[in-house]
Amino acid sequence: MNDDFYKRGLEKARQKDYAGAIEEFNHAIQLNPYFGEAYLQRGLAYYDLGNILHAVSDYTEALKLNPESIEAYYCRALARVALKNFPGALKDVNQAIFLNSNYASAYNLRAIIHRKQGYIHDAIANFKKAAELYLQQKDKENCRLCLEKIKELQPKEKPVLVRQISSQVPPIQSPQVYFTQLLEKAEKGDIRQALEDLNWALQVDPQDAQAYCCRGVVRCKQENYREAIADFNQALLLNFQDPIVYRNRGRARFHLGDHQGAIADFNRALQIQPQDALLYNARGNTYRAMGHYLAAIQDYTQALQLNPDDAQTYYNRGIAYAHLEEMQDAIADYQRAASIFCEKEDWGNYQQVLDSLKKIQSPSLELKQARQNILRQRLLRLVGGYWEIAQRLIEQAKRYYPGMSEEWYMEKVIDDLESDRGR
Known part of the structure; x- marks a missing residue:
């Protein structure tokens, strides 16, 4: 008989006759005081009538009879939110999630509670989790609503952070x-x-x-x-x-x-x-990779007109000038780039520019070795092909003039020998 009252109560609730539903659930509970589902459904009817305190009381009775009723925890949390009992609501929704970690609606409700408490970061995390679960359940509408809530909670303007995004990923x-x-x-x-x-x-x-x-x-x-x-x-x-x-x-x-x-x-x-300097710089890099150095220089120059303090663009233009063997212009750009990197304390790029500058300001190793070989051959001819004699003369020059380069000593010995022969 109590099942008949319970079923009639469900039907009246479905028809939104909540008062009639409550009456039917009352009869079912009178016949069976341990009918947990009847308490839960009567609580829902009370909630829909706006009688929140009676709803909470019925949800509590349902939980006494079934401490693992996920729906009862969720419904009581919802009612407690309406009563602005946020700590109690949070405790209930946490328990619902503990019992079912894939309960999307519970994550959504927990996000709402966190938002009302002012914990925006936690609210966003829970809306996101709810959205993921809704998506897995193919409930795209609720997923979309969660995404909209996330957007609403984000700061409306973050201009500084936007500007800080790397120029390589604008x-x-x-x-x-x-x-x-x-x-x-x-x-x-x-x-x-x-x-x-x-x-x-x-x-x-x-x-x-x-x-x-x-x-x-x-x-x-x-x-x-x-x-x-x-x-x-x-x-x-x-x-x-x-x-x-x-x-x-x-x-x-x-x-x-x-x-x-x-x-x-x-x-x-x-x-x-x-007027985007980054675009001119990017196109210049592409022209340079293609070997079109003049076109690259034109783009770098345009970029610098728009942003005259961009060290990387000076460096890029310096590379293009170096490929054209316009060494004075290359050196000037490298020096300007190094100066800006130094001001910004960007020591990694600063050292890279200095290394490039050193390469074009000093002769290459091959040229240096070639010059030393020429000097060695001249010196050997002057001492009759005996390198031991040349070495003794070089060591003697080192004692008299310490701290000079190897080339300098060979040139000194050659000058002295040629001077002696010219007397």
């Missing part, structure tokens, strides 16, 4: 905050997590062009250039006409050896954004 212009955060995550080294986030975002919305673009940028960070190009292509197919797509696809093509394709992409990006 940020999307005016990006949605969520994708900006993912790029920052990749830039800080958490590439795997950033890719996971982008993959499930694309599962939620396979037409999200900006997500394809972001994933392409992250794949460039992995040096996975072929798949990066596929993502950039998809972004363009979805009409995401942003210079970031062409710039990064150009970089990917450059690394794959498709220099003509890279130039075409950089040209397209410059049509959209002609």
